[in-house]
Amino acid sequence: MLAVQQQPTPALASTALPADSIARALPDQVPENAPAHCPGTESEQAGKADACAGCPNQDACASAPKGPDPDLPLIKERMARIKHKILIMSGKGGVGKSTFTAQLGWAFSSRFSGHLDAATEEDGKHAGEEEEEEMEKQVAIMDIDICGPSIPTILGLAGQSIHSTSQGWSPVYVSDNLCAMSIGFLLPSASSAVIWRGPKKNGLIKQFLKDVDWTAGLEEEDSTPSSEPLIDYMLIDTPPGTSDEHLSIVSYLKESGITGAILLTTPQEVSLQDVRKEISFCRKMNVPILGIVENMAGFVCPSCTGYSEIFYPSTGGAKALCEELGLNFLGSIPLDPRIGKSCDLGVSFTDEYPDSPATKAYLDVIESVRRLVD
Structure with a gap:
């Protein structure tokens, strides 16, 4: 040994x-x-x-084998059918990456896609026409948190399994235009531990990129030329830190391109210290940073809507960090105990509780993200 x-x-x-x-x-x-x-x-x-x-x-x-990875052309071919590839990252665990990824996926694929912006109104488009066009958005979520996959539960897909076809693995669908892939679909039970070293994790991430038929069923329904994207957004839920999984996904997507990364943090300095490391990683690896989201920014009582701080922003929180480093501050999302309940039940929090202040904050942040991406 x-x-x-x-x-x-x-x-x-x-x-x-x-x-x-x-x-x-x-x-x-x-x-x-x-x-x-x-x-x-x-x-x-x-x-x-x-x-x-x-x-x-x-x-x-x-x-070691010499020369470029022979799988990179296959990954590039698969990823060419996906327009925007967005990484959801944080420096530490427990800040709500998977929850935010799921809410972003639901919003992009349904509720939020019907909103009109000023440019659309100036063009004279009717709301119905815009909504019909936007409702066709296809969204995919890739969960590369190998040791702690939570996307299946949050999306209401716990217990589902993937199917293999001649074109590769088929992702699991939440709705007609929202699908997901996670190691959670491959485990024998929800309590099974994944005890893997880096190379095996990297191999699975490569399989998700190379062997998953992300556009399964879309080619038959769509007359788009084969070189055009069929999926509008791929949201990649990453584990905390800057380790094997992050290096792998960035290197594998190097040729096909990464639209950018959204960084999540909580207001207190101990979390901001870790997100600074994530910012450094993105800059050194040439990953564009779309902006920072401050999650769990206070507590909103679901009964009286009273607000109180949970994590004290001793250094000014994420907004001050963005001003210091010249980054986009995408917004703050308060705590609401019903967010956790929605995640356990596998339903969209913004759809179930539209009157919550957290819902308005979520949608404001998601609107900022969509405008940056599109």
């Missing part, structure tokens, strides 16, 4: 480095602890050159 730990596998050697080190190494594929004159992990001389003598990565580099 000691020998294995001292000489990591090829996959671990390329993914186990810190995010900032990987960002520096990407152009030449040079590990952080490599000696001077390293030929790079993609070179035919990797592990064989004179400079490799004594390098702790020598055996891993010599045995």
